[in-house]
Amino acid sequence: DEPEFLLRASLLVAEDHTWFRAFAYFGELLEERSDGRIVLQTYPSEQLAKEIEAIRMIQSGVIDMTTTSALLSNWTEIMTFCEMPFLNDSMEEVDTMLAGPVGARIRAEMVTKTGLRPVAYFQAGARHLTSNRPIRHPDDLQGLIVRIPSIPAFVTTWEALGAKATPMAFSELFTSLQQGVINAQENPLPLTRMAAMYEVQDYVNLTSHVFGWTYPVIGEAQFQRFPADLQAIFLDCAREMQVYERKLFLENEAMIRADLEAKGMEFIEVDRPAFVRKHGDAIYNTLSPAMQEVYRSLKDPVQ
Amino acid sequence: MILLLLGTFTVCILLRFPIAFCLGLSCLAYLLVEGTPLIVIPMKMYSGIDVFVLLSIPGFILAGNLMNHGGLTQHIITFCNHLVGHVRGGLALANVAASMLFAGISGTAISDTASIGSVMIPAMKREGYDADFACAVTAASSTVGPIIPPSVSMIIAATLTGLSVGKLFLAGALPGLLLGLSLMGVTYYISRKRNYPKLERSNLRQIGRSFVDTFWSLLMTVIILYGIIGGLFTPTEASIIAVLYALIIGVFVYRKLSLRRAMVVFLDSMKTSAALMVLIGFANLFGYILITEQLPQLVSGQILGFSSNPYVVLLLINLLLIFVGTFMETIAALLILFPILLQVALAVSIDPIHFAVIALLNLMIGLTTPPLGVCLFVAAGIGKVSIGAVSRAGFPFLLVSLLVLALVTLIPDLSLWLPRLFMD
Amino acid sequence: MKWGTLGSTLGFIACVLLQIFARLFLETAPSWTEEAARLCFIIAIGCSAGLALRSGEYVHFDFLYQRMSAGWQRRVAFLIDLLTVVLFALFLYYAVQLTVLGWAERSPSLKFPMAIPFAGMVILGASLLVYAVDRLRRHATKTPRR
Numbered sequence: 001d002e003p004e005f006l007l008r009a010s011l012l013v014a015e016d017h018t019w020f021r022a023f024a025y026f027g028e029l030l031e032e033r034s035d036g037r038i039v040l041q042t043y044p045s046e047q048l049a050k051e052i053e054a055i056r057m058i059q060s061g062v063i064d065m066t067t068t069s070a071l072l073s074n075w076t077e078i079m080t081f082c083e084m085p086f087l088n089d090s091m092e093e094v095d096t097m098l099a100g101p102v103g104a105r106i107r108a109e110m111v112t113k114t115g116l117r118p119v120a121y122f123q124a125g126a127r128h129l130t131s132n133r134p135i136r137h138p139d140d141l142q143g144l145i146v147r148i149p150s151i152p153a154f155v156t157t158w159e160a161l162g163a164k165a166t167p168m169a170f171s172e173l174f175t176s177l178q179q180g181v182i183n184a185q186e187n188p189l190p191l192t193r194m195a196a197m198y199e200v201q202d203y204v205n206l207t208s209h210v211f212g213w214t215y216p217v218i219g220e221a222q223f224q225r226f227p228a229d230l231q232a233i234f235l236d237c238a239r240e241m242q243v244y245e246r247k248l249f250l251e252n253e254a255m256i257r258a259d260l261e262a263k264g265m266e267f268i269e270v271d272r273p274a275f276v277r278k279h280g281d282a283i284y285n286t287l288s289p290a291m292q293e294v295y296r297s298l299k300d301p302v303q
Numbered sequence: 304m305i306l307l308l309l310g311t312f313t314v315c316i317l318l319r320f321p322i323a324f325c326l327g328l329s330c331l332a333y334l335l336v337e338g339t340p341l342i343v344i345p346m347k348m349y350s351g352i353d354v355f356v357l358l359s360i361p362g363f364i365l366a367g368n369l370m371n372h373g374g375l376t377q378h379i380i381t382f383c384n385h386l387v388g389h390v391r392g393g394l395a396l397a398n399v400a401a402s403m404l405f406a407g408i409s410g411t412a413i414s415d416t417a418s419i420g421s422v423m424i425p426a427m428k429r430e431g432y433d434a435d436f437a438c439a440v441t442a443a444s445s446t447v448g449p450i451i452p453p454s455v456s457m458i459i460a461a462t463l464t465g466l467s468v469g470k471l472f473l474a475g476a477l478p479g480l481l482l483g484l485s486l487m488g489v490t491y492y493i494s495r496k497r498n499y500p501k502l503e504r505s506n507l508r509q510i511g512r513s514f515v516d517t518f519w520s521l522l523m524t525v526i527i528l529y530g531i532i533g534g535l536f537t538p539t540e541a542s543i544i545a546v547l548y549a550l551i552i553g554v555f556v557y558r559k560l561s562l563r564r565a566m567v568v569f570l571d572s573m574k575t576s577a578a579l580m581v582l583i584g585f586a587n588l589f590g591y592i593l594i595t596e597q598l599p600q601l602v603s604g605q606i607l608g609f610s611s612n613p614y615v616v617l618l619l620i621n622l623l624l625i626f627v628g629t630f631m632e633t634i635a636a637l638l639i640l641f642p643i644l645l646q647v648a649l650a651v652s653i654d655p656i657h658f659a660v661i662a663l664l665n666l667m668i669g670l671t672t673p674p675l676g677v678c679l680f681v682a683a684g685i686g687k688v689s690i691g692a693v694s695r696a697g698f699p700f701l702l703v704s705l706l707v708l709a710l711v712t713l714i715p716d717l718s719l720w721l722p723r724l725f726m727d
Numbered sequence: 728m729k730w731g732t733l734g735s736t737l738g739f740i741a742c743v744l745l746q747i748f749a750r751l752f753l754e755t756a757p758s759w760t761e762e763a764a765r766l767c768f769i770i771a772i773g774c775s776a777g778l779a780l781r782s783g784e785y786v787h788f789d790f791l792y793q794r795m796s797a798g799w800q801r802r803v804a805f806l807i808d809l810l811t812v813v814l815f816a817l818f819l820y821y822a823v824q825l826t827v828l829g830w831a832e833r834s835p836s837l838k839f840p841m842a843i844p845f846a847g848m849v850i851l852g853a854s855l856l857v858y859a860v861d862r863l864r865r866h867a868t869k870t871p872r873r
């Protein structure tokens with residue numbers, strides 16, 4: 001028979017991705033601890049909706065959960081920090097930042113401005129550039145056409161670094177690399193592997209230009225419908241999901257690198273400080289005064 | 304719950320509701336009973352239409368209609384008559400050949416049946432062909448159009464599954480030609496047996512002159528394909544280039560296009576496109592409900608539980624698609640079934656591009672399969688003969704189409720060789 | 728409706744042409760052309776959806792209908808038009824809600840409120856509703872449109 005709360009989650013990743021496996025684990029915990037009062041159904045691979053539509057569907061109560069981050073900058077500007085190039089230098093820096101005032105402000109604005117409540121966060125892994133010639137220094141980018149997702153900050157960054165940035169749908173990526181319409185792309189390693197980039201690209205250049213993360217979210221209205229005891233259980237389970245996902249993520253990252261190497265990709269250590277220098281304040285200068293202030297609270301602009 | 308959805312849908316279809324509204328109403332019934340917020344209806348309509356590749360559909364429809372207003376159909380038919388008219392059964396062969404050439408600009412088989420049929424069927428009757436045969440040739444050959452690129456159905460199949468439109472276009476070329484040539488073979492055989500008339504042999508000058516008139520439409524197909532395959536344009540861009548090209552040809556070469564007529568063509572094309580988009584939008588909602596109900600897993604579980612041999616799976620899918628194709632419009636069937644069946648095909652390691660060609664060929668054959676094939680109805684209407692007579696006359700054509708389907712199913716290279724050659 | 732269709736159709740054609748031109752001949756391709764083209768396209772479809780109903784562009788399936796008596800055909804035709812009105816009245820109502828929801832959201836590159844493209848759904852619902860009501864009205868005056 002029907003549970004008291006049937007939740008539907010729409011994820012963009014496939015079933016073998018750590019985020020999906022974390023949600024599956026979360027669902028088991030929830031059902032067990034709530035004695036079957038909450039049941040979570042998780043749908044992989046954008047089956048239910050693309051990320052932007054999943055957000056709208058949660059806002060209007062059609063479905064209940066998804067994972068999202070920088071896309072929410074369509075609603076509130078602060079979310080651009082979730083995938084800002086050269087903002088952080090490591091995953092640990094991200095953890096520190098999210099534990100501090102900026103993290104708190106992001107979480108608060110998500111609830112008030114987008115109607116979504118973040119209940120944990122998952123590291124997305126560093127984004128690296130792949131190409132057919134090794135890129136060790138920004139000077140090597142001359143004339144390189146890089147596919148980027150359609151995010152304005154990424155255009156700014158790659159053009160500041162000296163490459164030619166071309167926004168393109170992910171579905172066109174593989175064929176375009178094959179045909180030589182573009183020469184390079186940048187993504188976290190799991191996605192690079194999932195899209196079979198090893199068939200069309202030879203090098204992974206460890207640029208680590210973005211340390212991104214994503215929030216598992218539930219609609220605020222849906223969350224407020226839970227009685228207090230279920231709210232507490234829900235948040236507890238979410239915390240455990242975050243710990244579980246981090247463990248999977250770290251195991252996975254090493255495994256994926258080994259696999260990409262086995263498939264013939266060469267990993268290149270880059271002169272990252274040179275990238276940071278050449279990039280300079282390119283992003284900072286595009287921010288609104290309010291966001292520049294937030295930026296300065298995290299780190300000093302170069303000039 | 305899923306039964307409510309499918310039941311309402313079936314009843315609405317039978318009661319002559321437009322298919323788009325059948326989808327909308329059955330979803331509405333389901334959502335009301337489930338208590339889902341109804342805002343999901345416009346939301347899914349929006350996301351179904353808000354896809355850049357889909358812009359190419361009004362583009363290609365518009366380009367085709369603009370070309371047609373310059374008298375293209377007549378030019379193509381004249382050219383084919385000059386080319387093959389002198390062979391036994393010449394007009395009938397020209398009918399098939401015209402469909403193959405016309406394929407470059409036509410999106411749907413039904414419009415092909417109507418436009419070529421309305422010229423060809425009366426002409427064939429006048430020349431002494433049996434009316435049922437004339438209708439059967441027209442209906443059977445019109446299914447070639449959507450297989451040979453460019454093709455609205457293929458754009459939709461690609462949009463649904465994220466496959467490359469360019470690859471799909473190329474994949475359809477050889478199977479489409481094979482189907483067309485096979486149908487010409489049957490036509491010739493029957494014409495010999497029944498001693499159908501042949502036209503006078505045309506001289507080179509006549510062939511040349513009529514070729515110049517059709518040349519412009521062939522050039523459009525070449526530009527589109529070259530642009531997409533060469534990575535010069537996206538499919539959407541190619542379709543808009545085609546519109547521009549058709550406008551220029553219509554105004555400066557055929558000189559039949561005034562501003563007023565251009566406006567009428569624009570409006571008509573947008574109406575056709577809008578009807579398709581409303582269908583696509585509601586199908587997006589319908590598909591969403593099927594997924595929340597986990598129907599795709601259920602179907603693939605059933606089929607794969609029966610057998611995991613790719614050939615058996617393909618045979619089952621073929622049977623299902625032909626059955627559905629006989630009573631459902633191609634694009635609606637594609638929208639609902641293709642994503643589900645693709646999952647099954649992928650599970651037994653069938654190449655998705657190959658599978659798309661198989662699926663489309665199936666649905667096309669469904670259009671000429673008695674008793675319900677839509678193209679049979681359209682052709683019978685033009686030729687003023689009974690459905691039964693056209694179905695009987697069409698039997699040899701159906702048999703050959705099924706043979707081609709079997710070949711395309713069993714030999715993946717027929718579909719995959721060209722895309723591999725040009726796009727890998 | 729006609730002028731809306733024509734204007735927005737020309738709009739998306741122009742946007743795509745601009746995109747091609749920029750990509751082939753200019754240094755940087757503007758990223759807003761695709762967004763603008765999709766916006767025009769949605770509006771064009773919204774406007775022409777109703778016109779399509781009037782000229783009978785929505786395909787249907789005739790098999791059973793042809794075997795009914797004239798009386799039943801009339802009743803079924805009435806039912807179709809009635810339920811079409813219900814469907815698009817609800818569609819319109821919720822499309823307005825969607826548009827309201829869209830005020831808070833900005834488009835990624837042109838930064839217009841998403842309420843604008845969502846309004847395309849309002850236009851779509853309204854245009855279909857108008858022509859569906861028109862068809863329903865003809866039943867009352869006993870001149871069903873063929």
Ligand code: NA
Pocket residue numbers: 405406407408409410448449450451452453454455
């Ligand atoms: Na075609």
Ligand code: NA
Pocket residue numbers: 398399401402419420440441442444445
């Ligand atoms: Na034909």
